Amino acid sequence: MTETLMQRRARLLGPNMSVFYEEPVHLVRGQGVKLWDADGREYLDCYNNVPHVGHCHPRVVEAICQQAGTLNTHTRYLHEGILDYVEALTATFDDPFDTALLCCTGSEANDVALRMAQALTGKTGVIATDHTYHGNTTAVHQLSQTNPPPGGYWDSVAFVPAPDSYRPLGGVAGMAHAQAFADAVAEQIAVLEARGCGFSTLILCPYFANEGFPDLPPGWLDPVQEVVRKAGGVIIADEVQPGFGRVGTHFWGHQKIGLRPDIVTMGKPMANGHPVAAVVAPRDTMQAFRSRFRYFNTFGGNPVSCAAAMATLQVVKDENLQQNARDVGAYAVEGLRELATRYECIGDVRGAGLFFGAEMVLDRETKEPATAFVKKLSNGMRQKGVLLNFLGIHYNVLKIRPPMPFSRANADQLIETLDAVLAETPLA
Amino acid sequence: MTETLMQRRARLLGPNMSVFYEEPVHLVRGQGVKLWDADGREYLDCYNNVPHVGHCHPRVVEAICQQAGTLNTHTRYLHEGILDYVEALTATFDDPFDTALLCCTGSEANDVALRMAQALTGKTGVIATDHTYHGNTTAVHQLSQTNPPPGGYWDSVAFVPAPDSYRPLGGVAGMAHAQAFADAVAEQIAVLEARGCGFSTLILCPYFANEGFPDLPPGWLDPVQEVVRKAGGVIIADEVQPGFGRVGTHFWGHQKIGLRPDIVTMGKPMANGHPVAAVVAPRDTMQAFRSRFRYFNTFGGNPVSCAAAMATLQVVKDENLQQNARDVGAYAVEGLRELATRYECIGDVRGAGLFFGAEMVLDRETKEPATAFVKKLSNGMRQKGVLLNFLGIHYNVLKIRPPMPFSRANADQLIETLDAVLAETPLA
Numbered sequence A, B: 001m002t003e004t005l006m007q008r009r010a011r012l013l014g015p016n017m018s019v020f021y022e023e024p025v026h027l028v029r030g031q032g033v034k035l036w037d038a039d040g041r042e043y044l045d046c047y048n049n050v051p052h053v054g055h056c057h058p059r060v061v062e063a064i065c066q067q068a069g070t071l072n073t074h075t076r077y078l079h080e081g082i083l084d085y086v087e088a089l090t091a092t093f094d095d096p097f098d099t100a101l102l103c104c105t106g107s108e109a110n111d112v113a114l115r116m117a118q119a120l121t122g123k124t125g126v127i128a129t130d131h132t133y134h135g136n137t138t139a140v141h142q143l144s145q146t147n148p149p150p151g152g153y154w155d156s157v158a159f160v161p162a163p164d165s166y167r168p169l170g171g172v173a174g175m176a177h178a179q180a181f182a183d184a185v186a187e188q189i190a191v192l193e194a195r196g197c198g199f200s201t202l203i204l205c206p207y208f209a210n211e212g213f214p215d216l217p218p219g220w221l222d223p224v225q226e227v228v229r230k231a232g233g234v235i236i237a238d239e240v241q242p243g244f245g246r247v248g249t250h251f252w253g254h255q256k257i258g259l260r261p262d263i264v265t266m267g268k269p270m271a272n273g274h275p276v277a278a279v280v281a282p283r284d285t286m287q288a289f290r291s292r293f294r295y296f297n298t299f300g301g302n303p304v305s306c307a308a309a310m311a312t313l314q315v316v317k318d319e320n321l322q323q324n325a326r327d328v329g330a331y332a333v334e335g336l337r338e339l340a341t342r343y344e345c346i347g348d349v350r351g352a353g354l355f356f357g358a359e360m361v362l363d364r365e366t367k368e369p370a371t372a373f374v375k376k377l378s379n380g381m382r383q384k385g386v387l388l389n390f391l392g393i394h395y396n397v398l399k400i401r402p403p404m405p406f407s408r409a410n411a412d413q414l415i416e417t418l419d420a421v422l423a424e425t426p427l428a
Helices: A005-013 A058-068 A080-090 A106-121 A174-195 A222-230 A253-257 A283-292 A303-318 A321-342 A371-383 A408-424 B005-013 B058-068 B080-090 B106-121 B174-195 B222-230 B253-257 B283-292 B303-318 B321-342 B371-383 B408-424
Strands: A027-031 A034-037 A042-045 A099-103 A125-129 A157-160 A199-204 A234-238 A263-266 A277-281 A346-352 A355-363 A389-391 A397-399 B027-031 B034-037 B042-045 B099-103 B125-129 B157-160 B199-204 B234-238 B263-266 B277-281 B346-352 B355-363 B389-391 B397-399
Touching: A005 B080, A005 B099, A042 A408, A058 A303, A058 B058, A080 A099, A080 A277, A080 A303, A080 B005, A099 A106, A099 A283, A099 B005, A106 A199, A106 A234, A106 A263, A106 A277, A106 A283, A106 B106, A125 A174, A157 A174, A174 A199, A174 A222, A222 A234, A277 A283, A303 A321, A321 A346, A321 A355, A321 A408, A355 A371, A371 A389, A371 A397, A371 A408, B042 B408, B058 B303, B080 B099, B080 B277, B080 B303, B099 B106, B099 B283, B106 B199, B106 B234, B106 B263, B106 B277, B106 B283, B125 B174, B157 B174, B174 B199, B174 B222, B222 B234, B277 B283, B303 B321, B321 B346, B321 B355, B321 B408, B355 B371, B371 B389, B371 B397, B371 B408
Parallel strands: A125 A157, A125 A199, A199 A234, A234 A263, B125 B157, B125 B199, B199 B234, B234 B263
Antiparallel strands: A027 A034, A034 A042, A099 A277, A263 A277, A346 A355, A355 A397, A389 A397, B027 B034, B034 B042, B099 B277, B263 B277, B346 B355, B355 B397, B389 B397
């Protein structure tokens, strides 16, 4: 009897470990935007943002090898690697974001950011959208309504409906939609104040990635920003998904939408897969945190992590990957729009840079979500060698978020394959 | 004007970032048990457990380079690296510890373990000692009395006095001391039950590392184990410090003291500095967790992390580092005992394997802690090229915890240097 990989996985890792696709992919090699499975089959990676500058980018690999062979310690000794990196990282921000705290995962970064907001405001109340994901620590897991924490929610947590440009709250569009979002936040601030914990922070992904990346114009977050400021709260921008040039027009998602956050968190793509994450903040905010919380992270900001992060940042710049994201993203979205002229199931095409997709519906009039269909599409694409996924409020939005060196030729392959899969997949 | 490294650090990382020694060490290179600073000065590393098999061990570096250049993804695709590693890791345990969850930091591991205990018991009350450290997430930070969380403690957290073999609770020694510890836990279980959260888990380092590694015989935790079981709770053994052969006689700290935990966590030394941590548990415990909590960690168990962890584990075995820890640790402790015959300030010498030290007192009769003195010793050692530190309930215990390839010659250098520093450092 041969044990399959899936059986061995269940035996060693336990049951219910999530896996992609009906037929999971057993990967053995990656390079740039390509992946290969154990049978030598090639895949076009249209999904993974962690290998930001491409799978196994030689400059990042070289930086890791070189530093791992030289020294790897922690920040209780002095080392220039973390200082050089934080200098380069904060230079990508507008004033006054001039300091950073390095940790290992986006979850850790958001967990710290919540306490930074607490240090600034003296309050603990947190507001998030009802379709977000900010990570997996006990505290951060509290911010998930899609995956409710066993034992229930803390009194200090409140939710507002996620923005949705395709089906806007109350049927209103544009800035009326923005005002409705701000009003919902104001309402929850009152709830938190009535509960006695007060209002500390609104945490959001400025691209609302998990919410299905609604199409929101610059300035859309101005009303909510005013509401938060007036209530004495702060805004945490979770840039784990849109950051590092992915949205094309700007280096950070909050810059694109014109949000001025108080605290910014980042993770996944930061070091091309090496476990690195960070919280970036103005110095007085960092000081408020560090004077109230004694925080030390053994692996955070170690020389190897910083070398990996620095190489990743340099490659983004040297290979003009932000510009590439803008160009190729626009080109691919054009391709999706062309498909939408031929496939009725494509209800909406949206996105920015190399984070885009299409919302699938059973009917363009009623906008009924084609949730089961998009899952079939995703599996169909996988069978044809193209890896992507789906997300959104109704889990009916194709999620396309490839490594940043994704080319026009890659986009052509994506669109042609999608055309073929759409043609052969029955809608119902 | 030249900005110093310390000034640059404060500018980019914010104030209050902890640093070792009055004159911080600016490290640039490491190899085995040696470190070098920017001036080319060599140091003997008697402190760092993270580079478990030695700084920049070539087999670990090679494993990282090889895998980083081949593939680095996440566990939603299949990969054999994590399975091979978990198989090798769980083989170091006694039955029934047969599954593992991989994450990135010891803090994440303990944060998960608390929820695993919650999944098993349906309760949330946690008991820890009053001088422990289990990590830095919001939830885990609640377990620190030495660094109280701003905003106060949750109702679900309770503390018991840390064991102390040199100044035992109530003046009783041996198993009477053990019973006093168990009684204190029983008392706090009643407190948690009265508060309504119920009793979920007792979390402890089975070596009580931060408490000053008291000298506790096998079986010492039997009474408390019985109390916990009777109350329907579980025990989390935090092996972040004693694990992976460090205590010499056993691979895990809980095996040494004869504790049968329900959940085991580990971190720091696991992959020689690569950010890897884990929770190991029996399959039904893992199942209870995974069926109640949907948990995914992007970087956790990635192919590079697993390659680093596997190489580290293999080197521990192939180079007989557990046996080395036992031999050299015993030899070094003999050296400390010889110093104690000549220096009155050494009140107690204790430890196991390559985690040992000496408790410094102003007076052997009163046992008054020589806290300021031990700090001076640590700085004096640093000035003479030997890196160590101090900890314990009164912060007066020399903490010696070198990389595992520490040799008898290294121990000689340590003891000779300590002799010289003791001779020249005034006690008061």
